[in-house]
Amino acid sequence: MTIANHRFTHIEYSLKIPATAGAAPPLTWHGRFDASIVAVSNLLARIATLQTSVAEIYCDQETSFLYRLGGLIDGYRIRFVDRFEDAYVSESFFKVVFSDETPDSNELPPGVIAVFSGAADLCPPGHIHHESLTPERLKRAVLDAIASSDVGVRRTMDALKDTAGFEPEWRPLDFDHTVSPGYYTRALLDVLASLRIRARTGGGADRYDMDELVDLVDVFVRIRQACSPPPRERFPSPAALLYLTDASASRDFAADPSRYTEAALRNRGIAEPRAMATAISYAEQGRTGGDTANAYIGEIERERDLLDRLIALAAASDVAPVVRVPLSNRDVSGEIKRLGEVDRGDGRKTQTLSQRLSEKLAPHLDPWLEYLDSVPSAPLKFVSNLPLEWGFSQGLPLMVRHEVSRIPVGPGYATVPLLLHNDKIHLKPSDLQTILFVSSFADDDPIRDHLKNALAVIQDSSADEERVAQMKAKGLIPKNFQLPARSSGLDVRIDWKNVANTAELIETVNAHAHAITVFDLHGSHDADGGRIHLKDEAVSVFDIHRDLRISPIVLLSACDTSPVDRGHDSVAEAFFLAGARTVLSSALPILSIQASTFLARLVLRIQHCLPADLSHGPVRWSRFVSGMIRRSYFLDLISLLRETYKFDQATKNDLTFQTGMLIDPLHPDWVQGTKAVIADGVGIGIDELDEFVARNAQFLECMKYLQLGRPESIIIGADT
Known part of the structure; x- marks a missing residue:
């Protein structure tokens, strides 16, 4: 059609x-x-x-x-x-x-x-x-x-x-329930209106009513059941089954709360320090219905109204319900801050803190995730400043269990254009044939060649059947995939460019109109925002974003490009202002060897997995990257299990192969299937496996990569 x-x-x-x-x-x-x-x-x-x-x-x-x-x-x-x-x-x-x-x-x-x-x-x-x-x-x-x-x-x-x-x-059609309008239903009512469904609105407190929201979400379930595409049509998977947002506020205030006490605000010359401090506390706690005679609270409420209208326009474009849960900065900011501190230190308590964070998220997320238990993998869209991706579902990290991407709700000048990107970008496999890699390190930097070396292995393997067989045996690629012929358009070429300073960076990026750009360099984030570190200088992308013509897909192999425990003005947010549609960014510092392996696997996935995916119809970039994160998680989980249970290499290869068969392509019962395969291969019960995951694999390195922006709006279709 x-x-x-x-x-x-x-x-x-x-x-x-x-x-x-x-x-x-x-x-x-x-x-x-x-x-x-x-x-x-x-x-x-x-x-x-x-x-x-x-x-x-x-x-x-x-x-x-x-x-x-x-x-x-x-x-x-x-x-x-x-x-x-x-x-x-x-x-x-x-x-x-x-x-x-x-x-x-x-x-x-x-x-x-x-x-x-x-x-x-x-x-x-x-x-x-x-x-x-x-x-x-x-x-x-x-x-x-x-x-x-x-x-x-x-x-x-x-x-x-x-x-x-x-x-x-x-x-229009009339919805046969009366809905209480307010903070928790406003966006959802807008979506229904867009879909020609009129809901009666009535009085009632502006509060979170789970039963009322379930009734509204059921409308969307019925719509999807009634509107299955014709069998001969090739449609991509849904962009989102659910938009989930919350009462999270700007990260800037939680990142450095000492600057926003009443006394600190007074010392900084704020005219009404008490009113502003009250408003900051109001936002941090996710409260509603506050005294709008306080001008600061009034402006927060107007921001919320704008955000709801924008979320509704995005969700309506995808025929997806919007659920807001009463989760605020104050609920989890302590856990996020401590997780960041530990991860930047010795990391020994990372799993424990991750479990505490997921336990705080669970009361808000679990009722809606249980709604999706029977779905093999649901595309979920989060609009939040909190790492909802790190929740837990059916014994797996949420970002492994489902396909997750997120739009941060600040700074507003970056959030607004992201929520307004309701058009689609259609790519062909040939558009991904060349990937631009922009690298910048000092000559004596010990990690400067990590990614280049990892990619060299991939490039060599694409011409060497024996090397491919070895990589299959190691579980780096699924055994059921064959090497595509070079004429297929998926013989991916690496366009590697070294730059030393800002001028070279701008010139290099603007001279290469590729669909994907990878930045391989150091990153940081301090009180002044995010920086990328070039060989000769550090630069804020905010200072140069107007000079860049950036790819729709940006992958950042650098630390702290969207740190969850720090303020806004991150590197990722700057790249959105430069024109990126989606950014794969780092939530915390990343390890160079593991980061290089992750990106090399992603290139390999484009080469060898994308053709199989496209044989079933168009593929959304969000789904493709989620598959990569899922694959990496199970590879790392099996390695962790081997350290504890001491099984041999042959068993590891077999577990990698069998789990790979269940997740590439995704089997309808892959969650229980992978557990059964691993438990049987290791020689333990599923309950013991679940306990091991909860204790040791709540937070693995691959989970530091966040899909931000609108990756679901990038659709890859077969070359014609």
Whole structure:
């Protein structure tokens, strides 16, 4: 199934915000969101009730679900502009422009629909007032714009109409429960509205109600059951079965709380130190319904409202429910801080502290993870500042049990564009044929060649059947995969570049338009934020992000590129501002040998596993990387077991092979299957194995790699 010309399929929503005359936009004090975007969150809520595309203008509700679930159309496209006329500069033919001012000319370009966001009695002729912009009204406006367009546009739209089908009226469905609107349901209600499902809202306290949320999430289960794609269609796996968020706040305050006591704030010249200290405590505890007469609390609530509207737009694009749990910074910040301190020290108590962290996460995550126990591996999207990936599920780390990626909720100026990336990036295997590696170390650095040497083994093995057989025996690649022919396009080439300084880094990155860029260097994070360390100098990527043309996929082989125990302004967040769609980053310091092995295995996986995955249909990058993390975890777990139970190399190879067969490709019963294989091979019971994992394998090196950003929006399809 194909959709007609994207230029005419998209509807682009533009919101005019106050111009800053080239200056940096004003930021909110707490989450550092653009204050002018916070001010228009009510318009984002309005957009969430509208259609994502012209295909949805035409089609019925069920077809709309299928398009979104299958990734056939992009999600909501939203831009912020300084002037009404700036919205005209766009590839999309249909543009809905929200503005409290009128355009310079009364003659609007074809396809432009003007929406007035000021007072209703000031709405000029030819504009739609934002409060009266309903899906029905937008449908009429788009159909009128098509009817008045030239013959070429009408011909294209007729083809789209034939593909999508046509429903004359916009038909919503009513949800037969009354829902209490508030902090825990706001985003979920927006998603339902986007899906043409109207929920009755009523009174009640703004509180976390598990039963109410389960009723709402069940709606999505029924949608997915009713909208299975046709058997002959090739759809990627769902982008997300669940968006899970919480009440976590900016990491900056928890990272250095001594700077934010009332006395410290007074000494720094804050006009109302008590009010600010109260607001910081309010956010750290995840409280709601606070006294908005406190201006600082009022701004936190406005930030939360904006965040909910953005999460809803992203989740609606994926037909996924949004569940917010009452988990705050205060609940786990102590465990996270101690885990970071221990990991940076001798590491002997890492497993114990990891277990304590997962126990704190469990009451909030377990009810929703149990909901997914029967799913072999669910794509989960977290929007949080907390490492929810490190929870536990069915005796495995959560990021091993399921496919997990996360969007941090700060700094706001990096979070907003991430949540607005609701379009898809479609890649072919040939786009991954060359990977750029940017390396920078001092000549005498003992780790400077670790990654290069690991990659050399991979490159040699792709031309040497005997070496491949050896690697299969060691469990580095599954035995059921064959080497692809060189003509297949997956004979991955390494484009290795050494740089010494910032100028060389910028020149190198911008000269190579590859889909994947790997940075092999030292990283750090201190009170001033994240740094990458080049041979001649250390640099903040925030200082150079506007000069970079970065790949959509960035892999960081460096320490502390998104440290969970420190503040924001991390290296990963800077790369998002530079244009990356997803960053594989480090939550803590990483070990060079293990990091080099991990990335070499990832290259090997692209070479030898991707063709098999693509034989079943398109593959999301998030799923591909999750498979790599899962594979690495079991390789490391088997090695740990061997240290304790002293079995021979042949047994280790056999366990590696058998578990690999269950997870590449993923067997429906792989969780219990891998446990049974390992327990039988080691000669222990499954209960003893579970106890071993809980005591020794809650936190392995591969779990320091976090999938951040929107990796699910990158879809790899077969070359045609």
